[in-house]
Amino acid sequence: EAQVTQNPRYLITVTGKKLTVTCSQNMNHEYMSWYRQDPGLGLRQIYYSMNVEVTDKGDVPEGYKVSRKEKRNFPLILESPSPNQTSLYFCASSLTSGFLYEQYFGPGTRLTVT
């Protein structure tokens, strides 16, 4: 089954404790991205990757890092999480970034930073 998976689905952590949220897709997609969703602010893009080893900042990249060493994986790294990073995170993938291609989203990771 074609899918985007994220782990963990739920995470409660403390300020400053490094964490990684994994994202994996099994569709051989070149394009992957991360969004965060907050009440009243909607979904905002954090980082995106056009292909392996090619990443770039989205609209809200501060406090986050990403890497794309393999085509299928696109982990989101929070080196020193802060309470303002409490949010619902979604990973997405698409064949390419092109406007004709639909994007597939993962089930989400709900992160709470205390």
Place this chain on the structure above:
Amino acid sequence: DAKTTQPNSMESNEEEPVHLPCNHSTISGTDYIHWYRQLPSQGPEYVIHGLTSNVNNRMASLAIAEDRKSSTLILHRATLRDAAVYYCILRAVSGNTGKLIFGQGTTLQVKP
């Protein structure tokens, strides 16, 4: 980026058609109109897209105004499972970073 405007919420009865409007008066000639929806506790999912002509797929139909300043997503027979937030998104042909700009969307409530 061109902006879209949608009603905050709509209600429908189960098994009746639903017409979800979207205004995009500043759309450029090459912007495609995409619709996504987000079911409760899930990630967004693609619904349909089009440029000028009306489009149909297994999930819905998309009716695009002749001047392209508005469009309507049509669910022919709403089910309880169609209760979701529906987003109308414009995607440019050029300079595309793949970013989807989600507005506030329309929350559709389906009554049994």
